[in-house]
Amino acid sequence: MKPKFAMYWASGCGGCEISLLEIHDQILRFAEVFEIVFCPCLVDGKKEDLAKLGDGAIDLTFFNGAIRNQEDEDMARLLRTKSRILVAYGSCAMEGCVPGLSNLSTAADHFEAVYLKNHTTVNPEAVIPGSRSEVAEGILSLPVFAASVRSLDQVVAVDYLVPGCPPEGVQVEKVIETFVGGSPLPPSGSLLGAGERALCEECPRVRNVRRPTRFYRAHQQIPEEGVCLLEQGFICLGPATRSGCGARCPRNNMVCIGCYGPPPGVDDQGAQMIAALGSMLDPGKDCDGEVERTQRLDELFSGIVDPAGTFYTFSLAKSMLGGKVGR
Numbered sequence: 509m510k511p512k513f514a515m516y517w518a519s520g521c522g523g524c525e526i527s528l529l530e531i532h533d534q535i536l537r538f539a540e541v542f543e544i545v546f547c548p549c550l551v552d553g554k555k556e557d558l559a560k561l562g563d564g565a566i567d568l569t570f571f572n573g574a575i576r577n578q579e580d581e582d583m584a585r586l587l588r589t590k591s592r593i594l595v596a597y598g599s600c601a602m603e604g605c606v607p608g609l610s611n612l613s614t615a616a617d618h619f620e621a622v623y624l625k626n627h628t629t630v631n632p633e634a635v636i637p638g639s640r641s642e643v644a645e646g647i648l649s650l651p652v653f654a655a656s657v658r659s660l661d662q663v664v665a666v667d668y669l670v671p672g673c674p675p676e677g678v679q680v681e682k683v684i685e686t687f688v689g690g691s692p693l694p695p696s697g698s699l700l701g702a703g704e705r706a707l708c709e710e711c712p713r714v715r716n717v718r719r720p721t722r723f724y725r726a727h728q729q730i731p732e733e734g735v736c737l738l739e740q741g742f743i744c745l746g747p748a749t750r751s752g753c754g755a756r757c758p759r760n761n762m763v764c765i766g767c768y769g770p771p772p773g774v775d776d777q778g779a780q781m782i783a784a785l786g787s788m789l790d791p792g793k794d795c796d797g798e799v800e801r802t803q804r805l806d807e808l809f810s811g812i813v814d815p816a817g818t819f820y821t822f823s824l825a826k827s828m829l830g831g832k833v834g835r
Contacts, residue, residue, distance in 0.1 A: 611831025
């Protein structure tokens, strides 16, 4: 009998489902090895069908997407009950990812901005969506919008985590092999398909060439080939990001934006990146006292647009900051 497999999307973009196709012809082996019992993207299954399964009936579940609303949380709890092994698949499930940036505003702030202050929204009666609405046919309901975005392991126990936005095809192959290869499974809580160092250690660009004297956004400067992007003044999160992707973005003249999460031993990716910048910035040797030095550093940092969104693009929900405290 084939092991049973499920995959579910919570609050995400759908890229994690597409990442399964990154294994190319190995997708045929995937279909041979697993029986797909629940996957809204691929299989016409209902929540009621899932609920009828016995507890632990699903051998392996990939859960992608962050926990944004009550439906996400309900599905996370249901799939945890029905799954022997639950994997937080992709950055959204692992650490909140881009949806987690909404934690910089409260739920009330979101509704106010979208439904009351948006110039393209015509809402003269100032109606805010509710979770229940009575119509002639009965009562309609919408999932309750949670106070904040959470990662999967902030809601239920998770057996393994797979980083990436989305995970690389090579990763997916390794993860599948982990479960079907017959070898003992790694310790619970392990990250699968990821490295054990900072991304810089697998990046081919030359480091220790210069110190940045200003910061650039991608459209403001063409980077020099082969030289560390951060040293050229592009905010590359390599020092604060786990290896394993092969430095795919820096190899193609684009900065790392941190989708693999922090390296081992680092609890806060943004704080680690700020510390890395502090160790390499050059305010100039000819500063006339502390005041001028501070002014130059302020000018330098003014080139970083949206620091929170830059340093915590993927990890805000799991960071020490967490987000904005509701009023």
